[in-house]
Amino acid sequence: MAYAFDFTAVVAHWRELLKGCLLTLQLSLLAMPVTLAIAVAAMLVLQLRETISTWLIGTFVEIVRNTPFLVQIFFLYFGLPSIGVRLDPNVAAIIALGLNGAAYTIEILRAGVEAVSRGQIEAGLALGLRPTQIFRYVVLKPALRTVYPAMTSQFIFLMLTSSIASSITAAELTHVGAELEAVTFRSFEIYFTIAGLYLVMSFGLSKLFALIRRISFSYPAR
Amino acid sequence: MITSLGPAQFHLLLVGTLWTLALSTVGFLFGGLGGLAVALCRTCGLMALERFAAAFIEIFRGTPLLLQLFIVYYGIGLLNISMSPWIAVSIAFTFHASAVLGEIWRGSIESIPRGQTEAAKALGIHYCFRMRYIILPQALKISLPPTIGFLVQLIKGTSLAAIIGFTELSRTGTLLSNITYRPLLIYAIVGLIYFIICWPLSRLGRAMERRLSPVISQ
Numbered sequence: 402m403a404y405a406f407d408f409t410a411v412v413a414h415w416r417e418l419l420k421g422c423l424l425t426l427q428l429s430l431l432a433m434p435v436t437l438a439i440a441v442a443a444m445l446v447l448q449l450r451e452t453i454s455t456w457l458i459g460t461f462v463e464i465v466r467n468t469p470f471l472v473q474i475f476f477l478y479f480g481l482p483s484i485g486v487r488l489d490p491n492v493a494a495i496i497a498l499g500l501n502g503a504a505y506t507i508e509i510l511r512a513g514v515e516a517v518s519r520g521q522i523e524a525g526l527a528l529g530l531r532p533t534q535i536f537r538y539v540v541l542k543p544a545l546r547t548v549y550p551a552m553t554s555q556f557i558f559l560m561l562t563s564s565i566a567s568s569i570t571a572a573e574l575t576h577v578g579a580e581l582e583a584v585t586f587r588s589f590e591i592y593f594t595i596a597g598l599y600l601v602m603s604f605g606l607s608k609l610f611a612l613i614r615r616i617s618f619s620y621p622a623r
Numbered sequence: 624m625i626t627s628l629g630p631a632q633f634h635l636l637l638v639g640t641l642w643t644l645a646l647s648t649v650g651f652l653f654g655g656l657g658g659l660a661v662a663l664c665r666t667c668g669l670m671a672l673e674r675f676a677a678a679f680i681e682i683f684r685g686t687p688l689l690l691q692l693f694i695v696y697y698g699i700g701l702l703n704i705s706m707s708p709w710i711a712v713s714i715a716f717t718f719h720a721s722a723v724l725g726e727i728w729r730g731s732i733e734s735i736p737r738g739q740t741e742a743a744k745a746l747g748i749h750y751c752f753r754m755r756y757i758i759l760p761q762a763l764k765i766s767l768p769p770t771i772g773f774l775v776q777l778i779k780g781t782s783l784a785a786i787i788g789f790t791e792l793s794r795t796g797t798l799l800s801n802i803t804y805r806p807l808l809i810y811a812i813v814g815l816i817y818f819i820i821c822w823p824l825s826r827l828g829r830a831m832e833r834r835l836s837p838v839i840s841q
Contacts, residue, residue: 404701467775467821468814469782471793476814479800480807564687568786575689589701592693600685 410585411594421577422598428494428573429560435499436559440506441541444514448536458507465504470565473497478569494566494573502559509551513544546618553610557603564599574598626802628809639795640816646781646791649713651774654720661725663754666732676725683722689783691719696787712784716777723773731766732758768835771828775821782817792816 411418446454465473474497478488488496517540525535545552567575578595582588626632664676683691695715699706735758743753785794796813800806 404703463822463825464814464818467779467825468817469779469793471782471785472796472810472814472817475793475797476807476810480810483805483807561685561687564689565783565786567689575687578693588697589694592690592697596686596690596694599687599690600682603685 406590407587408590408594410581410587411590414581414585417577417581418574418594418598421572421574421595422602424572424577425560425563425574425599426602428491428498428563428566428571429556432495432498432502432559432563433556435495436502436506436556439499439503440510443503443507444510444541444544445536447511447514448540462504462507465501466508470497470501470562471568473501474566474569490566490569490571493569494563494571498559498563498566501562502555505555505558506552509548509555510544513546513548514540516547517543549610549614549618553607553614556610557606560602560606561599625804628799628803628805632799632803635795635799636792636812636816639790639792640820642789642791643778643781643793643817644820646709646712646716646784646789647774647778650716650720650777650781653713653717654724654777657717657721658724658728661721662728662732665725665729676729680722680726680729683719684726688719688780689786691715692783692787708787708789712787712789716781716784719780720773720777723776724770727769727773728762728766730769731762734765735761765835768828768832771824771831775824775828778821778824779817 443458447458474493477497478490478493481488521539521543522535525539530539563571563573564575566573567579570576574595578591581591585591661676661679664672665680667673692712692715695718696708696711699711699714739757739761740753743757748757781791782793784791785797788794790798792813796809800809803809
């Protein structure tokens with residue numbers, strides 16, 4: 402017997418799906434600045450060239466990059482309450498996404514920082530810039546410019562990863578999908594549509610990042 | 624009843640680990656074959672095939688792995704074929720790996736200087752021989768570090784099979800934490816097992832990348 406596709410269930414619930422998209426974007430757009438802030442802070446710490454803190458950052462990166470996101474989010478959401486830290490699903494999702502993304506962004510940004518030649522920093526010193534100014538204008542901004550494509554595709558990946566937060570009942574698109582599935586029993590149609598929505602969102606984000614690049618990272622630098 | 628963490632529970636974790644490894648291996652092997660096909664289609668020069676391969680890659684890279692699992696899993700359900708979840712999940716990971724490896728290998732193939740292809744053509748070497756003996760061996764060398772990087776991603780990705788009910792390492796962890804009421808400990812152990820599997824691979828990939836970088840910069 403051939404299966405009759407029925408997308409009316411999907412169309413009837415377009416409001417919920419749209420809301421799911423917005424929630425996904427909300428979660429990811431909140432997690433992205435967290436990611437970037439942690440990564441930039443780590444770069445600052447790495448500039449100090451202190452053994453212990455460098456080792457700590459390295460260990461954090463290795464642990465996060467070599468364990469699955471699902472286990473990390475379970476650890477945060479189901480594990481932490483047993484030591485008295487109870488998190489709201491959405492908050493846990495943002496923290497998990499932020500920390501997970503940070504580990505990858507640190508690696509990416511570190512490559513960019515290492516690509517800044519020593520002479521540039523010496524030139525900055527010779528011009529009498531303060532260390533904070535050197536970090537901000539001579540090291541960080543060119544580094545961000547260099548790694549921008551890699552970093553933004555990492556951010557898009559973060560948005561896709563947020564779908565895993567549905568497993569701790571964080572309210573985002575995939576979770577909305579699971580709820581609709583329970584009401585309409587049209588699992589294939591619903592997940593097919595949702596995959597399409599993710600595709601649209603990742604396309605939209607990549608356009609947005611290209612726009613931001615044109616506005617704030619183009620030469621001549623302002 | 625609360626069960627404590629004993630040898631029996633560790634045995635379960637071990638079985639779960641084996642399923643994770645099996646799933647990763649199957650996905651990587653079949654995904655490797657599929658990825659080679661995708662990469663060759665993407666670089667073959669025929670517009671229609673290249674477009675098709677590009678669309679295939681774009682779709683799988685622009686949607687979450689979890690959704691890909693759902694679609695293949697429920698999609699197969701619609702076909703009225705009874706298929707064990709193990710096969711369904713393997714198919715999903717194979718598709719995913721084909722797309723990502725296809726993209727990685729396309730990059731490697733295209734990074735081989737154009738002159739090599741032209742020289743081979745001038746010598747009258749046929750496409751199959753050109754690929755097999757000239758382009759692919761060089762591309763393989765370049766592609767090894769990112770390929771190993773993806774293998775690590777794939778191993779971690781198999782944890783998502785837990786969400787659709789496939790009992791591998793992560794789901795074993797969930798089941799155990801439900802009966803022992805020690806989620807913090809269990810998830811730490813599960814994470815540690817993944818780490819023990821993935822970390823050496825990550826290091827291997829990085830070591831290869833370092834060994835390779837002077838070659839590329841020449």
